[in-house]
Amino acid sequence: LEFNRLLQEIRERREEALKLYYEKYREAFISWGKQHFDCDIPTLMDVYQSSWIILYRKIVSGELKNINTSIDKYIFGISWRLLIRHKRVAKRVHYFEDLSNFTEFTDDPLLTTIISDELNNEMITLLRRTIENLGEPCKKILTLFYFDGYDTEEITEKLQYLNKNTTSAMKARCLTRLKDLMKKPNL
């Protein structure tokens, strides 16, 4: 029930719901994080934010339709992946054995990218600048499709394009343009 409400609210209210749920489970997360990891609060909050975004994307993209645990434990599971693989700050090894059933996050592409050693601040800045250079409506179409889980029909309706084919063609052109922009080393 709790998860269904989260699912519904995030689909309807998007980022506003994300903020509400972020605050709702924040104290519980800090308490859990302090108990199990040797890291400061800013690091914990950074991970907590990432975890919510990953969960958010899974929900809005339609990848996640149900969970077999509570929301807070699900968030703890994602956070654990982020902390253990990226930070190595675990206090208690046995705790991770308890969370070993959270294997579903191992293959999450966004999570894998975030914790990748190759991703540094310089790269992030470059990448975001490239997206800015891509401009609108490409950025909007691609974000709606590849992050928010909208299909071409929904994008057509949302951005008031002529039809699905127009949207689909535009999306393909935008992606190709972005790919080309990313090849340019000075961006």
Added chain:
Amino acid sequence: MKPLDQNIIDLIIKHLDKSLNADESVLFNQLLNENPAFQKELSAYKHAVTAIQLDKYYTLKSILQVEEKRITALKPIYTYKRWAVAASLLLALISVFLWLKPYQSNLKNEKLLTDFYSEPYSARWLSISKGGMEDIQEQYYRATFGEANYRKLRQGWGHYLAERYAESATIFSSFNIANDTFLLARGNAYLMSNKPEKAIVDFMNIVENNGSVNKDAAEWHLIGAYIKNNQIKEAKNLATKIAQTSKHNYNKNAMRLLEKM
């Protein structure tokens, strides 16, 4: 390297969009296994998709960072207020408790006195006839204190028997008579006129007089004086002693009193 034609690009995009049909999947896998240019192009497109996802990820991250700042900025005030309210409530509760405690304690003590010490209040136990002092060595008092003081003493007895304990205590306090019956009466007059500390002295003087016939009564009333004076520990100790002495005149009274204490 020769650029890939549009059909191949479409194939890559369809793969990224998870919309390849069976034939297209076969072709896709074939190209992936055999064509390095295709592999490179696929990788470039995948990076583009990842870039879009990361851009939105960092946008959301900024939103949550702002949210985090908002929460932490509010938190100290909120926490301070919460603690302040809690502390105020706690202080108020403690104050009420401390304010009520003596009253509650007094109420309990008064209940015990009413339940167990109605006898001295009515003074029926005194072996004197109403209005007279025959049984307390009338001749001795006349000779010792003189007629004027004797009349005063009789007036005190009159007040006592009429249950005007404050008046009788005032008159009795001006006499220094080493007589157990007098001391018992005066002790009760003190007890009833809310001067338990003085009552304790009179009762203890009787108790320390081993030969006194009023010793048991004095001990029993001493408990009452202790209760009135909020010396509960002393009252319990003495009541326990009496309760353990089967021959004591107030043995059963002491047992019942201990149950109530």
